Amino acid sequence: MNLATPRPGLLAGLLLLSAGLTSHAAGPVPAPAAAQGKFELLTPQNSALLLIDHQPQMIFGVRSHDRQAIRNNVQALAKSAKVFQVPTVLTTVAAESFSGPLIPEIKNVFPQNEVFDRTSMNTWDDARVVDALKKSGRPKLVIAALWTEVCLTMPALEAMGEGYEVYIVTDASGGTSKEAHDMAVMRMVQAGAIPVTWQQVMLEWQRDWARQETYEAVTGIARQHSGAYGVGIDYAYSMFGAKEGH
DSSP states (O other), X not given: OOTTSOOHHHHHHHHHHHHHHXXXXXXXXXXXXXXXXXXXXXXXXXXXXEEEOOOHHHHHTOOSXXXXXXXXXXXXXXXXXXXXXXXXXXEEESIIIIIOSOOHHHHTTOTTSOEEEESSSOGGGOHHHHHHHHHHTOSEEEEEEBSIIIIIHHHHHHHHHTTOEEEEEGGGOBOSSHHHHHHHHXXXXXXXXXXXXXXXXXXXXXXXXXXXXXXXXXXXXXXXXXXXXXXXXXXXXXXXXXXTTO
């Protein structure tokens, strides 16, 4: 055997090793490009809000959350959107025949907004709603709805299919059971939706306490709707006149 001639298997291994060394020398392989929009924070300029079916009959059916907490949370979310002038679309289902009117906690925040009443369980079937959102020109769609497993899931999936980045407000939504809510959230997250809470949305819109034009309104919403956090703000105000951003 001629020792100067590498065996075929050894030769193939040397070639693979050489290729690997050449690749390493050229630098690491770059990571796949990710959708950058989902790493961009929510701002009042890139967001629209869609509130779906917060009506008496739908609230009666909620078993996943404390129903009064949902009323509190969706009102706080609506107030936040108004403070930051985020385009807000309101919709109901079968308001006159079954579900009742939009709850006053939302309607009183947006008395001038048209409320789109539908027959379809899927809001995305209503061209008026879809057109209103498209006119806003906002790529990020923040949605809260009753019930999570039906009226939140269907439009969330369809909106993502049309290119929106969807943020589902889980504590301003509710399902007919905890399992129904949780499985619906899991399904939407697997499809690319981003779960958030109402206070997270508000504070992300505010972002910097030095933004004095919205400071008082935001802390006011927190004082009224944020439980222990609101109590802490009251305490700081009353004890030593504390005010963030100064």
